[in-house]
Amino acid sequence: MVRAERKYVDLMRQTTSGFWANWDPEDPITVGSYGRFDLDTTRFTVLGNIYDPEFQVLLDAVDGRFTMSDHPPELDPVEQDKIFTSTGARKQPFDPGVDAKKENFNKASFKMNFKFHPGKRSAVLVVHKPRLYHVPLNKVLDVLYRIPELKGLYIVPSVYKCRAWSIYLSSKLDEIVSVALLPSKVGFDLEWWSNSDSDFLRQGTDEDSFVSPLFAAKQKLPLIRRYMRDMPTPDPEPGDKFWIDGYPGWEPLDEDGYDDPIWDGDYEPAVARVWRRTMCKSTTRW
DSSP, rough: OOOHHHHHHHHHHSSSSTEEEETTTSSSSOOOOEEEETTTTOEEEEETTTTTTHHHHHHHOOOOOOOOOGGGOOOOOOOOOOOEEEETEEOOOOGGGGGGSSSSSOOOSEEEEEEEEEEOOOEEEEEOOOEEOOOOOOTSSHHHHTTTGGGGGGGGGGGEESSSEEEEEEOOSSSSEEEEEEOSSSSOEEEEESSSOOTTTEEOOOOTOOOOOOEOOEOOOOOOOOOOOSSOOOOSSSTTTTTTOOOOOOOBTTTTTTGGGGGTTTTHHHHHHHHHHHHHHTTTTO
């Protein structure tokens, strides 16, 4: 299929609750990054980071008392394994079939089957030992809101790092895919096993947990309108609620990765088109 990365990101967006999926977790996105989404590939293009020394100059212009180095990112405790499945994919008990004789699955850190319905593209993401890495809550984003250079950009306030990850984008066939995370035959690392050799099966491990399969990306909430022409625009109240998920502006793809004709401009409802263009006018090509 074409544009597999964009299809995967859209499918995962249905189930990841405010987080964006990263098709290449080994190319990590760091906390504090800001930039734009590429509307064709859906990749996040990083333009800078709020923890860069150069960014402090912009911060000093709006609040000379706030220093980013005093508010470093925080790392939460390890969470239980996370499993995300889009519509058309269903979890099942692990059963590798005849291949069970070749591997010692009793020592697996993770093992599960996934059944995919025919005729529909579906996706699965497994995150082993995830940890949320984020900017301090209710301390940073309210100050950053006042920086004009961030208008129209997305900021990454949190990412999920993990010990291991597995991605699968289905082939539209009636299939069952088995995955297991096993001790490595060499050294003390982990390695993935699967009964699938699909080009759209992507897996990896990282002893240092630097990889990032999920990240949040927030945009500024539009400012409150002034009551009178000469009144200054009011600052937002303290807190993180003045940053929203937003929507980058690309249109859905069909099951084979091509532009879905139902989203052609002639068919898109006018209200939906106005909302989409308003929310992402600074990051799209209208």
